[in-house]
Amino acid sequence: MTIASPRIHEVPDDLLAAIDYCYDQGWTDGLPVVPPVVDRVKAMLAADSRPADTVIAHHPATGLDLSLHAAAVNAVMAGCLPDYFPVLVAAFEAMDKPEFNFHGSTASTGGSAPLLIVSGPCADEIGMNADVNLFGPGNRANATIGRAVRLILRNVFQMLPGISDKSTQGNPGKYSFCIAERSRGNPWPLLCEAQGYPKGTSSVTVYAGGGFCNVENHGGNTPEQILGSVADAMANYGCITLGQAVVILAPEHMQIVAGAGWTREQAQAFLFTQAKRSVEGMKGVGKYRDREYDTQHGTGAHALAERDFMHRGLTPDDILITMGGGDAGGHSCFIPSWSRGRGSIMQHGAIRAPQ
Amino acid sequence: MQLYSPLSTTPKRKLFRAPALGKIDGLRIGVLENGKLNAEEMLNEVAALFVQRHGCTVRSLASKTNASAPAPANTLVKVAQEVDFLITGLGD
Numbered sequence: 001m002t003i004a005s006p007r008i009h010e011v012p013d014d015l016l017a018a019i020d021y022c023y024d025q026g027w028t029d030g031l032p033v034v035p036p037v038v039d040r041v042k043a044m045l046a047a048d049s050r051p052a053d054t055v056i057a058h059h060p061a062t063g064l065d066l067s068l069h070a071a072a073v074n075a076v077m078a079g080c081l082p083d084y085f086p087v088l089v090a091a092f093e094a095m096d097k098p099e100f101n102f103h104g105s106t107a108s109t110g111g112s113a114p115l116l117i118v119s120g121p122c123a124d125e126i127g128m129n130a131d132v133n134l135f136g137p138g139n140r141a142n143a144t145i146g147r148a149v150r151l152i153l154r155n156v157f158q159m160l161p162g163i164s165d166k167s168t169q170g171n172p173g174k175y176s177f178c179i180a181e182r183s184r185g186n187p188w189p190l191l192c193e194a195q196g197y198p199k200g201t202s203s204v205t206v207y208a209g210g211g212f213c214n215v216e217n218h219g220g221n222t223p224e225q226i227l228g229s230v231a232d233a234m235a236n237y238g239c240i241t242l243g244q245a246v247v248i249l250a251p252e253h254m255q256i257v258a259g260a261g262w263t264r265e266q267a268q269a270f271l272f273t274q275a276k277r278s279v280e281g282m283k284g285v286g287k288y289r290d291r292e293y294d295t296q297h298g299t300g301a302h303a304l305a306e307r308d309f310m311h312r313g314l315t316p317d318d319i320l321i322t323m324g325g326g327d328a329g330g331h332s333c334f335i336p337s338w339s340r341g342r343g344s345i346m347q348h349g350a351i352r353a354p355q
Numbered sequence: 356m357q358l359y360s361p362l363s364t365t366p367k368r369k370l371f372r373a374p375a376l377g378k379i380d381g382l383r384i385g386v387l388e389n390g391k392l393n394a395e396e397m398l399n400e401v402a403a404l405f406v407q408r409h410g411c412t413v414r415s416l417a418s419k420t421n422a423s424a425p426a427p428a429n430t431l432v433k434v435a436q437e438v439d440f441l442i443t444g445l446g447d
Contacts, residue, residue: 007360018356027361036359053364060425064363073361104423155361289392341390343423 006069008038022077029150029175033077044072047085047354056089057096059157061103062164066092070156071148078148083126084141086352087204088148091116094206094349105208105344106159111167112338114149115209115246116178117322119191120202122351123180130182132326134248135212135333146176171211182324185251187258191322194264195348205320207246207346208338213239218330223257226332227267231274233334234312234319237285240277242292243337244318244346247271250325250332268316273304275312282310292341320346376440379405385415385438387430389422391447398442405442414438 011021018035022028034040045052045068052069059065068089075088095102095114105112118128129139136143153159161167167174181191188194192203213236217229226249234245249257257267282288288310295314296305302315313319325331338344376382384402388395395416405411415437417430422445434441 006364007362009358009360011356011358013356018358021358035356036361038357038359041359063365063368065365067364069359070361070363073359077361098424101421101424104421108423151361156363158363291390339423341421343421 006073011035027077027151027155029147029154031175033151034079036073036076040076041069041072044075044080044082044085045069047082048089048352057092059103060098061107062158064157066152066156071152074151074155075144075148078151079140079144080148081126081140081144083354084145084148086354087116087118087122087126087145090204090349090351091145091149091206092152094204094347097347099345100206100208100347101344102208105338106153106157107164107166108338108343109166109168110210110338111169111171111174112208112210112344113171113173113177115173115207115335116146116149117181117191117205117207117246117320118179118202118351119181119195119205119322120183120197120351121200122202123183128180130180130184130324134179134182134324134326136176142178142180143176146173146178149178150174150176173209173212177209179248179324181322182251186323187254188264188322191320191348197350202351203348204351205346205348207244207320207335208344209246210239210336210338213334213336215332215334216330217253217332220330221256223260223262223267223270226253226256227270228274230332230334231271234271234275234336235277237277237281237287239334239336240275240282240287240310240312241337241340242295242312242314242342243339244313245271245275245320245337246335246346247319247321248324248333248335249321250329251323251327252330253332254323264321265316267321268319269304271319271321272302272311272313272316273306276306276309279308279310314342379411379440380409382409382411382439383414383437384411385417385434385441386413387417387419387426387434387441387443389419389443389445391422391445393447394422394445398444401442401444
């Protein structure tokens with residue numbers, strides 16, 4: 001499809017008036033934006049060598065396209081530096097895969113927000129935070145990359161709250177939901193390595209996250225105790241579905257789990273086994289459905305799927321686990337997926353080296 | 356000061372409604388349910404009203420495996436050959 005030239009708005013040479021102009025145009029997430037002046041947009045675009053009209057994502061419901069140019073405009077507005085742009089581009093290239101279903105996940109009453117997890121050397125190179133206050137506030141890269149995602153969903157794809165975004169209660173992550181995986185002291189292969197990217201290549205994982213659940217455990221001293229707490233959060237009646245899961249272990253918890261010799265795969269298998277509810281219990285709260293049970297226990301069911309129970313997800317691989325956060329504190333988190341079923345499957349993509 | 360618009364530059368798609376049916380008496384109905392709780396039950400109730408009031412016949416039940424994604428094109432093509440109109444809705 002042919003893409004028209006980007007429209008230019010002439011506004012008075014007054015910064016505060018330009019910020020107000022952006023509000024008046026309906027271009028913001030409720031917070032002030034950096035006015036997308038031409039020079040800054042061009043500087044942002046210079047971080048990607050492809051033509052500015054290159055389409056990097058397509059909205060399946062509206063037919064709207066995201067070009068590099070439109071991504072750059074919104075990145076400027078969010079407060080991104082050009083060094084951050086390759087992460088934003090890679091995130092939308094990953095979300096463009098049909099399995100992510102970013103229309104459904106951003107339009108739904110479920111109110112998810114795309115969580116970005118940046119893995120590999122890029123995170124340190126652009127100054128992302130993987131440490132204290134992992135989910136914010138305080139770090140420009142984390143905050144503005146996540147915010148740029150929201151502005152693109154709003155401005156380019158027209159996912160407007162109350163109109164096309166019908167989230168029942170919203171989600172604080174809809175302002176920004178972007179973290180870096182902590183590589184310092186991480187005993188397990190980084191996500192980018194586990195995803196099979198060549199050494200030195202960073203990746204971004206995108207996941208339609210339905211919120212944030214803190215998992216506090218300061219008394220547990222074994223992997224079973226720590227991960228048992230996590231599994232309980234994953235299986236609470238409000239959250240349990242056939243969907244995937246993201247678990248970010250605090251360094252204290254990771255030391256206990258990996259210090260006992262557990263691998264990521266062992267932890268995934270333990271969580272899948274333990275994060276479950278009985279069929280009777282699911283019926284008791286009105287959430288049991290035959291077709292969901294059959295999906296989990298029918299042909300091709302995983303060997304760890306226990307009869308007469310509903311587990312979270314379909315296989316242990318549905319649970320992404322890594323480490324993040326500050327050194328002190330027994331606070332990990334579980335982030336539930338959007339949708340009751342398999343409406344969105346997490347995706348990942350390589351982050352291009354800066355141009 | 357010059358600001359770039361942050362909106363998509365994709366030309367707006369031309370959308371149009373299908374022409375209204377001249378009559379519905381005796382027509383063939385298709386039901387497209389989206390897999391949500393109670394969707395099939397609700398849509399079958401609606402279809403039953405057309406059967407009762409207009410002598411329609413229910414010829415086809417199609418399902419989506421993902422409620423929030425568009426129905427696959429091959430599903431729509433197949434159903435279109437079998438029915439005169441299609442009933443769909445959210446359920447829940």
